[in-house]
Amino acid sequence: MEPNETSSILSLEVTQEQKEAIYHFFAHNDWEFKEVQIPPNNDQNRDDSGDGDYFIEQDDKLDECLYCFCRPCITNERNRQLWWETDNHREHERNSQLRKEKYKRFWTNLFHRGVWKDPRYLEQKHEALRRDFRGGKYIYHRRDLMPKCVIELVRHWYPNLQDKEYMGHMWE
Numbered sequence: 164m165e166p167n168e169t170s171s172i173l174s175l176e177v178t179q180e181q182k183e184a185i186y187h188f189f190a191h192n193d194w195e196f197k198e199v200q201i202p203p204n205n206d207q208n209r210d211d212s213g214d215g216d217y218f219i220e221q222d223d224k225l226d227e228c229l230y231c232f233c234r235p236c237i238t239n240e241r242n243r244q245l246w247w248e249t250d251n252h253r254e255h256e257r258n259s260q261l262r263k264e265k266y267k268r269f270w271t272n273l274f275h276r277g278v279w280k281d282p283r284y285l286e287q288k289h290e291a292l293r294r295d296f297r298g299g300k301y302i303y304h305r306r307d308l309m310p311k312c313v314i315e316l317v318r319h320w321y322p323n324l325q326d327k328e329y330m331g332h333m334w335e
């Protein structure tokens with residue numbers, strides 16, 4: 164590099180062999196370079212504990228959902244996420260596990276909208292936990308109650324076999 168030339172950081176994901184080839188190429192040209200340590204990218208390891216501290220604003224012009232307190236409802240098409248189903252699945256035994264996965268994701272969506280901290284929700288949760296102190300009566304994720312709108316949509320995507328009752332009642 165010429166003394167007056169400005170430098171920038173270029174990061175590449177390479178194999179050991181490629182790395183050595185690059186070093187050789189630099190050495191061959193008599194170029195100097197400085198290695199910069201980049202902290203590992205933790206994005207992939209991030210779970211849904213809600214560490215991402217961003218906040219998604221509600222749209223004040225729209226009606227608030229009675230169940231999830233979102234404007235519009237968290238299950239409204241406008242809130243569609245990549246992991247949303249486009250088709251409903253067939254009734255199946257394994258669907259209960261698949262529903263759980265979706266509840267988890269909705270939990271995170273609601274977290275980012277501050278629903279789990281809404282005083283109205285907290286009051287309802289308090290009341291529900293009092294009535295359901297053994298658990299099992301409602302559908303929870305991380306001790307938060309899934310709102311009716313979410314449960315309805317997710318059960319639509321992954322229905323139970325016809326003669327099989329759903330676990331947990333809807334919290335209304």
Ligand SMILES: [Zn+2]
Pocket residue numbers: 228229230231232233236237238310312313
């Ligand atoms: Zn809703």
